[in-house]
Amino acid sequence: EVQLVESGGGLVQPGGSLRLSCVGSGFIFSTYEMNWVRQAPGKGLEWISYITSSGSGIYYADSVKGRFTISRDNAKKSLFLQMDSLRVDDTAVYYCAREDSVIDHWGQGTLVTVSS
Amino acid sequence: QSALTQPASVSGSFGQSITISCTGTSNDVGNYNLVSWYQQHPGKAPQLVIYEGNKRPSGVSDRFSGSKSGNTASLTISGLQAEDEADYYCCSFAVGSTWLFGGGTKLTVL
Numbered sequence: 171e172v173q174l175v176e177s178g179g180g181l182v183q184p185g186g187s188l189r190l191s192c193v194g195s196g197f198i199f200s201t202y203e204m205n206w207v208r209q210a211p212g213k214g215l216e217w218i219s220y221i222t223s224s225g226s227g228i229y230y231a232d233s234v235k236g237r238f239t240i241s242r243d244n245a246k247k248s249l250f251l252q253m254d255s256l257r258v259d260d261t262a263v264y265y266c267a268r269e270d271s272v273i274d275h276w277g278q279g280t281l282v283t284v285s286s
Numbered sequence: 287q288s289a290l291t292q293p294a295s296v297s298g299s300f301g302q303s304i305t306i307s308c309t310g311t312s313n314d315v316g317n318y319n320l321v322s323w324y325q326q327h328p329g330k331a332p333q334l335v336i337y338e339g340n341k342r343p344s345g346v347s348d349r350f351s352g353s354k355s356g357n358t359a360s361l362t363i364s365g366l367q368a369e370d371e372a373d374y375y376c377c378s379f380a381v382g383s384t385w386l387f388g389g390g391t392k393l394t395v396l
Binding site: 205207214215216217220227229231265271272273274275276277278279 | 289320322324331332333334337338343375377382383384385386387388389390
């Protein structure tokens with residue numbers, strides 16, 4: 171069974187930083203592309219970042235470009251999202267999601283709250 | 287990177303059929319056969335119900351079907367059940383190697 175488990179969310183002040191992690195199991199992590207998708211409270215889904223299986227290709231949504239950094243450690247079956255210069259409107263549940271020509275499996279999400 | 291356009295809400299009676307539309311542009315829905323649909327119950331993660339426009343993942347009811355015409359994709363749910371009441375999101379691959387989601391549609395089963 172494919173499982174994705176996120177961690178690292180919490181309360182942070184505007185301008186602060188946070189690092190999210192996601193551990194995958196039940197599949198060969200190193201062969202899959204991965205994404206981060208977020209959902210603000212009561213709002214819709216927003217794709218924010220993608221990374222190829224090897225980590226050599228990376229894309230970001232304009233809303234986070236220059237502030238967020240996606241990375242992965244295939245040996246540890248882990249995906250990361252370094253979030254810097256956080257803003258109030260970054261408050262959301264952040265989902266780690268596997269891609270196989272389609273975003274097909276999602277973690278349970280981790281809540282990030284940016285507030286003073 | 288504007289979101290795909292979905293109706294905010296749709297409703298249907300138990301046993302009936304409903305269709306949710308998802309309108310994009312030639313830079314996303316119209317240019318790729320990579321439209322997917324997700325069901326999300328309150329407090330839960332999204333679950334894939336349709337991919338590549340009209341394919342169902344293993345375990346998804348055949349009451350769910352998808353289609354596409356030009357820049358608009360559609361999700362049809364037939365024989366509505368109480369458990370179908372949820373939020374539904376469309377998603378398309380887009381120019382620039384990004385994924386674009388719709389704003390979501392709240393389905394109410396009457």
